[in-house]
Structures are given as structure tokens and as C-alpha cells.
């Protein structure tokens with residue numbers, strides 16, 4: 096597949112994995128729409144890529160958890176570039192905390208961004224993707240394969256994407272739209288990355304230096320290749336693959352591993 100002049104939206108792409116995907120797509124001559132809530136940071140990201148010589152890109156600010164913003168994202172993309180070939184539902188937020196302590200509001204927010212924030216853009220994009228026989232990619236996580244203690248809201252929101260992708264794949268087959276879902280593993284974080292604490296306060300992502308993290312370039316390239324190869328499910332990293340395989344065959348073993356990790360963490 097050639098990316099030349101393919102029109103691609105990457106939600107949540109002012110920093111991190113999304114931004115890296117944008118850069119790699121532009122390098123392959125795609126026309127790209129970047130998106131994020133913070134308009135200033137988005138503008139700065141667009142500008143820095145333009146300064147590298149990439150001109151086939153625009154930024155459309157908006158919140159994927161607001162359906163009006165998603166409608167605008169799709170409409171303005173088609174107005175600017177005439178069509179839509181690929182939607183990458185990448186925007187996501189993370190949170191930590193046990194079920195007993197995470198506030199209702201933060202559960203709601205995580206589901207609204209990570210789940211509804213993938214539903215809305217997809218619904219508005221489908222009429223255009225059917226015309227181009229394009230692709231929708233959902234960016235899930237290895238935390239979406241099995242509920243992780245201390246991360247239930249995030250895990251649940253990413254697991255919900257599996258059901259969405261499975262249903263959509265069968266529904267859209269007759270229209271020629273490809274559906275993919277990626278279970279991304281620990282990735283080197285953008286220094287600007289933030290997460291929500293159990294009360295919904297935005298905090299810097301705590302250091303994860305004790306875990307092996309994949310380079311963001313590699314993760315972005317692998318996400319792009321899922322679309323190129325029109326693959327359905329793809330689990331990243333050896334640890335992720337092991338987790339998925341063992342969880343299917345011996346769920347009790349994974350529970351024991353998670354229990355040990357969780358108990359060690361609360362003893363720290």
C-alpha cells in the first residue's frame with residue numbers, strides 16, 4: 096500500500112505516539128490531520144512539522160469525548176482534503192487507583208475519552224471511509240487484555256474497544272472498510288505526558304524506568320503497518336503476547352502474577 100495522498104486523521108496527536116505516527120505518515124507523503132484539545136500545543140506541533148518541510152497537514156483542535164467536536168473534525172477534514180482514507184483513534188488518557196478509591200467522575204471521564212472518544216469519530220467517519228474502502232484503527236493497550244489491579248478504569252475503557260472493533264469488523268466487511276485494533280505495550284513516554292490521579296487531578300506521568308519500554312518510533316511504525324497490511328488484532332511486545340496467550344489458556348497463572356505485582360506495589 097502506498098500512503099501517497101492518503102488522507103489520515105490521527106486523534107490525540109500533538110505529542111507522544113500520535114505525533115510520531117503523524118511524522119512517519121507525512122514522510123510517506125500522506126495528507127494528515129492532527130488533533131488534540133490544547134489548541135496552542137497542537138498549533139506548535141503542526142508548526143514544528145511544517146518547519147521540517149511537511150506541508151500536507153492541518154491541525155483541528157477538539158475533544159474526542161464531545162460528539163460535536165468529532166463531527167467537526169471529520170467535516171473539516173473532508174472540506175480540506177476532499178476525502179478520508181484512514182481514521183486512527185489514538186487519543187487516550189490514563190489513570191491509576193483502586194476501585195474503592197477512584198472517584199465516579201474519573202471513571203466517567205476515562206470511559207468518555209477512551210471509549211466514546213473512539214465511537215464518535217468512527218461513526219462520523221464511516222460514510223467517508225466506505226467511499227474510499229478505508230481503515231479504522233483503535234489504539235488499545237496490553238492493559239485492555241485483562242483487568243489490571245490499580246488500573247481498572249483504564250483497563251475497562253481499553254477492553255471495551257475490543258468489543259467495538261469486533262462488532263464493527265463484521266458490520267463493515269460488506270462495505271470494504273478495514274478495522275484493526277492494537278494492544279500497545281509500555282512505550283517510552285513523551286516528557287509532556289500527564290495522567291489523572293484517583294481524584295481527577297492532572298499529574299505528570301510517574302517514572303516507569305523500572306519497566307522495559309518500547310521506543311516510540313517503533314510503536315508508531317507498527318501501528319501504521321497494521322493499517323498497511325489491513326490486519327485485525329495485533330498484540331505488541333513479547334510480554335504482551337505472553338500475557339494474552341497465557342491469559343487465554345491459564346488465566347489463574349496471570350492472576351497470580353498480577354496479585355504479586357499489586358501486593359509488592361502497595362508494600363513499597
Ligand SMILES: NC(=O)c1ccc[n+]([C@@H]2O[C@H](COP(=O)([O-])OP(=O)(O)OC[C@H]3O[C@@H](n4cnc5c(N)ncnc54)[C@H](OP(=O)(O)O)[C@@H]3O)[C@@H](O)[C@H]2O)c1
Pocket residue numbers: 106107108109110111112113130131132133134136157158159160185186187188208212234235236237278279280281282283284285287288289
Ligand atoms: N504510552 C504508553 O505506554 C501506552 C501504552 C499502551 C497504550 N497506549 C495508548 O496509546 C495512545 C497514545 O498514548 P500516548 O502515551 O502517546 O499519550 P500522550 O503522550 O499522553 O498523548 C495523548 C495525546 O492525546 C491528546 N488527548 C488527550 N485527551 C484528548 C481528548 N479528549 N480529545 C482529543 N485529544 C486528546 C493529548 O493532547 P491534549 O491533552 O491537548 O488533548 C495528546 O496529544 C493512548 O490511547 C494510550 O492509551 C499508550
